[in-house]
Amino acid sequence: MSEDTFAFRLKVLLEHKKLSLQQIADAVGISRPAVHKWTRGGEIDYSNLRRLAAFLDVNWVWLRYGDEAVKDLGIVGATELPMTDLRRRYTAEIMSNEARMKHAQELAGIVTWEWNLVADELIYSSNCAKLYGREIHSNEEFWEILHPEDSIWLNEDAMKDLVASQAPRVWDFRIILPDGTIRWIESRVATLLDDAGRPVRVVGTTIDISARKEAERALQQRLQLLNDAARIAGFGAWRWLRGQDTLIVSDEWCRLFGVEPAEAPRHYVELSDHIHPDDRAAREAAVNDALARRADYRVLYRASLPDDTWRLVVEQGRARVSPHGDDVWLTALCRAAHPADMAAAAPHAADNSAGAAMT
Structure with a gap:
């Protein structure tokens, strides 16, 4: 109460x-x-x-x-x-709650701050120096530690725009510590109004997200490596999450099928639009068999290109249960067919033709 x-x-x-x-x-x-x-x-x-x-x-x-x-x-x-x-x-309870909150805040590495617009005073929580490498008492002192590339957009004009818009913001920026170390910071900022609707304070929380940014950078580098390798090898890939009907398509798949990445199929049924009509039934039969058996499949078909030509493609896929067991994932690699692929497919096609003649 x-x-x-x-x-x-x-x-x-x-x-x-x-x-x-x-x-x-x-x-x-x-x-x-x-x-x-x-x-x-x-x-x-x-x-x-x-x-x-x-x-x-x-x-x-x-x-x-x-x-x-x-x-x-x-x-x-x-x-x-x-x-x-x-x-x-009641007072003891308030003090205890504040102490617990302060302890949790420091354990999480969260720094809170408040800018009094009326008095033009900036107040940071006591763990400010642990995050920023120094005490911050004014916006001018904050601009001094901001990375030069981020000071282009995060500056006094940005603060004025924040106050004028009265909309909360989330900013990711870099700071430079006294020893030259660069840290990535996430700051969540909001403007508070008085009873008359006038901005009186700006409050925010900041936290070090350097580890997250490094993980994102490492992931981006790995993805770029995989994309480069796929491009060199000529392999396109896609994955279908059947329960969600979500299709993920690689950039190399788009290049192989002559599709712009922005126009790539997003649902499994849309893949058929890029396959020659005469080859769709055979491919679909191979895929359905793999789904039923949770097995691999391999199929040769003609890809229909946007310029009304076609390209012979080999598709190798695998159906398996998702890691949590609540869905089925279908993953496939596609590449342009080689002469050996066509030679390997010929006896199989001949057997099918003979079987059809006997019936």
């Missing part, structure tokens, strides 16, 4: 004056359950509020609305809450 509520002030006064709910009920002329509701956050009407305040010998505005209302109205002799056991417990 917040300390700035009617219910809290009433409970503190009851404890301080050693009054029971029944004594309050008798003095105000209502039922005991009604008083109990007030201490639980229930509303109180004006007449009962005036009688209650008179009985407790406090200002009724303060009792109902608190210190800020008294200050706004210019009422002298403002009442202060006594330090009762309830307030002590």
Whole structure:
């Protein structure tokens, strides 16, 4: 329960004056359950509020609305809450929660900050130097540690735009520590308004994401290596997640089939649009058999190219259960056929023709 509520002030006064709910009920002329509701956050009407305040010998505005209302109205002799056991417990709970939050924040490496727009004051949490390598007391000191390439876009103009738009932002940027080390930082920023809708504060949280950025860079390098290798070997690839009907297609597959990556198929059924109509049935039979047996397949077919020509393609695929066992993945490699592929396929085609003649 917040300390700035009617219910809290009433409970503190009851404890301080050693009054029971029944004594309050008798003095105000209502039922005991009604008083109990007030201490639980229930509303109180004006007449009962005036009688209650008179009985407790406090200002009724303060009792109902608190210190800020008294200050706004210019009422002298403002009442202060006594330090009762309830307030002590409440204060101790707040301090304990703040200590736990600060400890968790420091363990997670999260730095919080607040920029008071009215006073132009910048305040960082106590673990600021651990992240930035130095204390930061102003925006000017922050600009000094910002990486030159990021200072092009993250600057005073960006801060002005943030305040003007009043929209939250997430910024990834680099800083340079005193020893020359470069760190990647993620900052989540928001502008806070006063009751009149005017920007008064900018608050943010920042955290070191250097490890994540390094992992992303390493992954990008591995993907580039695989793409280069696929291009050199002439292998295109695709994977179909059957349960989600999601198709993932490599750039080399697009080159092999004459398709722009932006126009690549995104669903399995769309693959047939790139296969010669006379070859679709045989390929589909091979794929369905592999799906049924969770096995491999190999098929030779003609790929239909956008210029109305065709290219002979070998497709080798494998159907298997997904790692979590809740789906079936179909993965395939495609490449331009070699003369040996056509020679290997000829006896199989002849056997099929002979079998058809006998029937």
